[in-house]
Amino acid sequence: MISYINTDKLKAFQALKAAAPADIRKLLDAGRVASSSVKLGGGLTYNWAAMPVSDEIEKGLQALADEAGLVDKYKAILSGEMMNTGEKRLVLHQLTRGNVLGKPVMADGEDKDAFYKGVLASIKDFSEKVRNGEIKGSTGKPFTTVCQIGIGGSDLGPRALYLALKGWAAGSGIKTLEGRFISNVDPDDAADVMTTLDPETTLFILVSKSGTTQETLTNRDLVLETLKAQPIKGFDPSKHMVAVTSKTSPLASDSSMLASFYIDDYIGGRYSSTSAVGGVVLSLAFGYDTFEKLLKGAHEEDVLSTEKDIRKNGAMLDALIGFYLRSVAGYPSTAILPYSQALSRFPAHLQQLDMESNGKHVNRFGEKLSYPTGPVIFGEPGTNGQHSFYQLLHQGTDIVPLQFIGFRKCQRGKDLITAGSYSQTKLNANLAAQIAAFARGKEDENTNKEFDGGRPSSLIYGEELTPEALGALLAHFENKVMFQGFLWNLNSFDQEGVQLGKVLAKKVLAGCEGDSLLKAYADLLI
């Protein structure tokens, strides 16, 4: 029997609060680095040596995982229980990459496993035809560019994954269709992107689950207008646009589309990268095989996430440690620091994933919470960040927990020895150095050069950022966020906090409807 109770009612949480926090400066040594690793999917490893988790606290975290029934709640999701309690929906994004429990999941009288597999088959078929030239643009030219029009989860995840795989594809000699993304309702976004592509060789992917997203429909119209403004003989826009949408949306029956690929209400936007929302653009850009590898890595991580032993379940351990840092140590933010330029937009995706899932003030029953929930998430790639905001991370007055990510090899294989070492070696030397510097600090007679240390960090590392590794990395953070939602007793799968702004924006567009405050701001801006 699974019970959903607030964090502060859990005995294991009270025990954790009573235990003395560990001092990383004393705790961390080479032996601890060697003994603090958990295998993730996709060949990745999670290392938590530089976290303030003593043996006692580790036991406390295991006890918390057990008492909160984290794995049982995850299995409830996997088995198709209605876990998005706010919107009364199933939560099935893990099913898009494989059936972890191996049992059928039914919804609306349909086998959802079969549904997602059917979508995959249609993506495979279509993307292969586009890539081998069987499907061409309306003027007879093969497609060389794909341009996704979407916002939020239809943009951040797919864009981050596209950028993450571009270099891998180049290094692996895989034919690539260039990716472009239009998201913002700011008309300069679409106008800018349109200057970088040739309509005759571009396939647009319109992504909106509801088929009613204001920004996305507006940008579709802007794109079509731009195409009309520069008429090309024989050009037919309906041969240049596909839709990713739900079967019930107005877009699903739009005859001006070359093809449609379906999603359903059981995949939240921020969890949709492994559905058709990410699958169509990634399969077109890098081939269906590449997308399948990404799904494989994600599925491996999903399977590992069913382990009850925190030493075997990296996503759950990461979640528990993050929870400890937030709810016991009281740190309000977390930085995501990939030492990989290919992951330049991965922190922006995790920012949505985490902050939109767990930035909540009520529990899953709608009761107001008296304790802090999800932290602020931000980050930029290293070593760039070292020359930017790391000053505050090292010597600021607040402690910011850090999540490092690194890979032994670069993607493109274009490296050079300068001053005695490869660039990739320099990159990872910096990463190793930073973890040690943050943890240990440095004493100095000059206080301005003194580092307090004791700044916690974890490291996810692997051989190379491959599609499998990327899939596992994505699923790791999705599952981490899910487990933290269970710990805070939240519904991590709705987003009621975005509704009020939409309602008021409509009022502004309608002339403010007697709301003088809105009118005053509108007068400044419009």
Place this chain on the structure above:
Amino acid sequence: MISYINTDKLKAFQALKAAAPADIRKLLDAGRVASSSVKLGGGLTYNWAAMPVSDEIEKGLQALADEAGLVDKYKAILSGEMMNTGEKRLVLHQLTRGNVLGKPVMADGEDKDAFYKGVLASIKDFSEKVRNGEIKGSTGKPFTTVCQIGIGGSDLGPRALYLALKGWAAGSGIKTLEGRFISNVDPDDAADVMTTLDPETTLFILVSKSGTTQETLTNRDLVLETLKAQPIKGFDPSKHMVAVTSKTSPLASDSSMLASFYIDDYIGGRYSSTSAVGGVVLSLAFGYDTFEKLLKGAHEEDVLSTEKDIRKNGAMLDALIGFYLRSVAGYPSTAILPYSQALSRFPAHLQQLDMESNGKHVNRFGEKLSYPTGPVIFGEPGTNGQHSFYQLLHQGTDIVPLQFIGFRKCQRGKDLITAGSYSQTKLNANLAAQIAAFARGKEDENTNKEFDGGRPSSLIYGEELTPEALGALLAHFENKVMFQGFLWNLNSFDQEGVQLGKVLAKKVLAGCEGDSLLKAYADLLI
């Protein structure tokens, strides 16, 4: 007589702490919007109506500004006092855009005003010759692309400004040389950028004040190696690279450069966008006239920043309110939310500017501080952010102060009416709606749909994101950060917190020198 004393010793600060914080939900109305604006430079306006600042608190902030001598300290900077106390240097970035006090500033026996004007003249001359084709590539083709190689302040600011002006230049019919940027020591960064440019028509700009920055020199070598690997008949790399560096750096006397442009030790990296560090790339990309307009806007803001009345000095008022939110209300982070896709990387620049300047644990005399200093800074453009992390901003358990930025017009003029309104109108309707939603909240019987409100925000707005507006925006935040440094009694102009990582990275590259912890991490990664 200026005195530098810690915040908590100021009477005005104690008084502020004693006053009751204002409730935005009750305070904010249309009248307050109309009466809470301060003119900035470049045609911009700062509106702080939705900040928790009652008349009483406003008086308290003015008293704090007076007691802390904020303007006098700023004038000390302008007059050339040694205000970077850690590195014992003058702080002269404001002088790169004009002499606010009109008096000569001497350093190292040189009139610095004349020095910066001389650099500007050389940038003007060179950029005009490149743009009109008088200076061509080594194979006789005119330059069409400029590629900056730099990191930190040599990358974030110039890149953000380039992206901010690209649409404006297109909309204004100004000839543009495409901009590219290589920063990360990750070799995939250079390899990726090199696939997007034609060496024959590309001019590289190597930017390093010291001439010894590891990442930048490494990337120069990677670029040269790539050029050598694809030999082009008659191609001479020395005709394709210029340096921006200090006169004493090894790069200054490097004969393999087409030209050199100088900076000095009195311009910190994160404050260098209006020096040659930003000036060369922006003048090449958009013309010297455009860069000059940017300087004009920045100078206007610098002049306004000498006003002692907070109602006339928007940078100082913004600083005081931000200080109040951090040091009295206790909020640990601030979000930068430009409703302008052109400002997509401006938050990343401000992240460095603010966190590297004020993320300090000692005061300007090296004494450890007992109060919090600079906040965590993060942000993404709206409306994108609305579909991402705004959930936490609206309904999370922590309050995050917000800085909105918006413009009445788009840059490219390619807009369309859909569903009754232009995209730009929709963009700004959303912005107006968000400010009201954050401030007022909404009651609801369903607590999941309830918004507490009381979430503070400010708004900087203008007619269009022009070079003048952009320059003023840049200077506004530079001066805001400076004033906050004065309030916390910091030196905002050094960055000792980045040194330890550099030292340890060298140890890792040298085989760790007996440091077993470093070795353990290096073994995982290298």
